[in-house]
Amino acid sequence: MKLERDVIVIGAGPSGAISSALLKQRGWNVLVLEGQRFPRFSIGESLLTHCLDFVDEAGMMPAVERAGFQFKNGAAFVRGDEYGDFDFSDKFTKGRDSTFQVQRAAFDKVLADEAEKQGVEIRYETRVTAVDNSGAKPRVRAVDAKGVEYEVEGKFLLDASGFGRVLPKLLDLETPSKFPVRNAVFTHVADGAAPDAFDRNKIQVIVHPGHRDVWFWLIPFANGRCSLGCVARKEFFDTYPAQLEERLKKLVSEEPFLTRVLANATWDTPARELTGYAANVKSMHGKGFALLGNAAEFLDPVFSSGVTIAMRSASMAAGLLDRQLRGETVDWTNDFEIPLRKGVDTFRAYVKAWYDGRFQDIMFAKTQPPGIRAMICSILAGYAWDQSNPFVAEPERRLDMVAKLCAA
Ligand code: FAD
Known part of the structure; x- marks a missing residue:
């Protein structure tokens, strides 16, 4: 079997959902191939306000607002008894003053469902396993949940596969990040915190009292739950219990703010670990393809920039690709990669x-x-x-x- 579409998108996370919807709105026939069935767990739960500009551009704001996610108006930083926070309404740049903190399983499903409602075709449980961009049109090999293999040919391929990094791996585009390898250990808890225990409208970024390069996130959700994580180098974590929940509990017990706020927490979700997530590529585009979001580069979670960069790359690529498909000559280096990397370099x-x-x-x-x-x-x-x-x-x-x- 061989399918033909205008655009193939690998992955239905934030960058895949936004880019596919924007291209469909411009009249292109888009097929998204997504390896998992939604809803599925994903990390990256504290959004920045700028990312809602792209949700809005894709016509998905009403659905996101209806979903009842936790309101977020800023970021707070804690180090021992030192505390400082930023309220987004005080920012220099004109723009939105608030955003959301989201369980990504629910958020990503809202975006993907909205894309589908707009006419985007999404094939779930369908993994891309090979790519061939040597011919006039790029082709991918897809395998569905039943093991059925088929080919899809498109005029262009957008890789929105996040940490899957499908094209960087298959086309040898990977290059190491300049940041050292760090790990994150995280879970969700029913926090049991009193309403005035801390400002639930802000992500809390907490520095470990003994190590200033070790930090925690506490991201409140709307339902009395929080995402809790700790980021450190592997060597640091090696001195803590191997069992992930025990490790996180031990780390929390060393930090006074979290010890207080989570005193009545119920630890009801298995902790997870991610390692070596910082990544980069030699180029964000090539013959018949461009890389979006984490498929291209991921820096670090500390400033919650991942989803915003992913969505911005999706919006930029959709605009440029639309012009290319209409017959214009476009310059992916000067009109996509260089301007996108400027903001990434700021972060x-x-x-x-x-x-x-x-x-x-x-x-x-x-x-x-x-x-x-x-x-x-x-x-x-x-x-x-x-x-x-x-x-x-x-x-x-x-x-x-x-x-x-x-x-x-
Ligand atoms: P993803 O959201 O990863 O989506 C990619 C999709 O592609 C997935 O659904 C996957 O199943 C699919 N896929 C993968 N391989 C294939 C394949 N072969 N075939 C078909 N489909 C495939 N960002 C924030 O904005 N805020 C935060 O607070 C934040 N915290 C983070 C904490 C940690 C520890 C880490 C590591 C990251 C964090 N991030 C955060 C970053 C955030 O997770 C990502 O930037 C964001 O999810 C990128 O979106 P994306 O659309 O590029 O990819």
């Missing part, structure tokens, strides 16, 4: 500053130079492509300068 500078301590020095300083909070807040809200923000235009230099001022 990269912040991630680097988080782990080398500069961001924490700024965050927890007794006084900060006026105006800088609004500019940093914009990046925390996801507006990392706004070149009018000096902290986007020159992130390294600005972060360095302010960290020195704060330390003085």
